Amino acid sequence: MVRFENVGVRYGVGPEVLRDINLHIEPGSFHFLTGASGAGKSSLLKLMYLGLFPSRGSMEVFGKNIGRARRRELPALRRRIGVVxxxxxxxxxxxxxxxxxxxxxxxxxxxxxxxxxVSELLDWVGLGSRLADSPDTLSGGEQQRVAIARAVISKPSLLLADEPTGNVDDRIAYRLVRLFEELHRSGTAVVVATHNDALVRRFSHPVLVLTGSVLQTGPTDRPPSATREAIREGTRIAMSTPEDG
Known part of the structure; x- marks a missing residue:
């Protein structure tokens, strides 16, 4: 579904934000994406939803080699991707x-x-009474739930969520991940970027740890120290920008 081979990303003439990324997201899989602030998680997700293109390396999305794709082919690919x-x-x-x-x-x-x-989904995320309201009248957590509902409503082939639980309490966070899991069970591949270690530990899905490159650490039923050790043992590329999450 998504395959990167030795992908590098550079903004302008600065250093590479990501280097030598090798990654394969299978159809119907579920991954958490973790890493320190500035490791490049947002850039990696942006590559996946075709909002950014590699400076080098090979990248395929839904079997299409993006480096060889015509510009007019990209909208159809993007329509198969939901983004939070x-x-x-x-x-x-x-x-x-x-x-x-x-x-x-x-x-x-x-x-x-x-x-x-739409009505059923907004009820499910606790916003059934706010259907007619403007997003500007909602709290940050409520706006986040609207954004998630919009991303999942069309049951995309690939769902990418960038810190989707950052503005909600633990009860809502777990409920939202359950929503992602329901979508995952229907065949959607899901990648959730998060800083929430407790959330990652609670749900037993493989973890991608980003330190400028990606290391798949396996199921999340490992203590945090084991994950940190996996990061230390993995290939570490200290290429990042401070503003990139």
């Missing part, structure tokens, strides 16, 4: 309901089915 951004990117001129419904409407989904699905 750190800054939410909600449209303030649309209601909560219409923000979540937007991907289905753009895809030409039946309006009655759209209304039913």
């Amino acid at each position: 951004f750190q800054d939410f990117r909600l449209l303030s001129n649309l209601s909560v309901f219409d923000n979540v419904a937007l991907p289905l409407r753009l895809a030409g989904e039946d309006e009655k089915r759209t209304r039913n699905n």
Whole structure:
């Protein structure tokens, strides 16, 4: 589904943010992505959703070699990817309901089915009473849940979530990961970037530890010290920018 071979990323003329990334995300898999602040997690996710392109190396998404793809082919690939951004990117001129419904409407989904699905999902994330409200009237945690609902409503082939539980309490965080797991069971591949060690330990999914390159550490039923040791033993590339999460 997603394959990187010796991928490097450089912004402008500065040093490489990521170097020699080798990564394979299988269809229907679930991974947590962890790493220190500045390790490049956001850049790695941006590569996966085709918001950024490698400076070198080979990258395939849904079997398409991105280096050889025509620009007009990229929108169709992006439509198969759901993204939860750190800054939410909600449209303030649309209601909560219409923000979540937007991907289905753009895809030409039946309006009655759209209304039913959106209402059910917003009820599930605890926002059933806020359908007509503007996103600007919501708290940060509520906006985050709207962004997550919008990302998952179309049941994408690949879901990428950048710190999706950063503004919610533990109860909501666990509920949101359960939502991701439900999507995962239906066949969606899921990658969740997080700093929340407790969340990673609670759910037994493989972990990708990013230190400028990626090390797959296996199931998360290992103590934090074992994960830290895995990072130390793995290939470490100290290439990052301070602002990249």
